[in-house]
Amino acid sequence: MITRIVKMTLQPEKVSEFLSFFDTIKHQINTFEGCKGVKLLQDKNQPNILFTYSFWESEKALNNYRHSELFGKVWPTTKIHFADKPEAWSTDEYFDGFK
Numbered sequence: 001m002i003t004r005i006v007k008m009t010l011q012p013e014k015v016s017e018f019l020s021f022f023d024t025i026k027h028q029i030n031t032f033e034g035c036k037g038v039k040l041l042q043d044k045n046q047p048n049i050l051f052t053y054s055f056w057e058s059e060k061a062l063n064n065y066r067h068s069e070l071f072g073k074v075w076p077t078t079k080i081h082f083a084d085k086p087e088a089w090s091t092d093e094y095f096d097g098f099k
Helices: 012-030 059-066 069-079
Strands: 002-009 035-042 049-056 087-091
Touching: 002 059, 012 035, 012 049, 012 069, 049 059, 059 069
Parallel strands: none
Antiparallel strands: 002 049, 002 087, 035 049
16 A cells, blocks of 8 residues: 655645635545545645645556546646645555554
8 A cells, every 4th residue: 555645835826726626526536446545635824735645555556547547637737726846755654553
């Protein structure tokens, strides 16, 4: 299992527009083959900083999404809202105190 974390810094005036767009595609991402769930998190003090936090069966499943037709539609529409370059990490779980 892979956890993918993506930090997105949006233009402050574009946050509402991005959230509206995200609402139209969140279920498609969440149910994409190999995706075990996705969250969108928003910073409490800087609401124009958002994170996607997603779980994938494998690196192959994540790459299948990243090369999919869906991602080809999602990413161009998402990146027009950015104020800064996004940052992304693919991580392995070391400890889970939530279980």
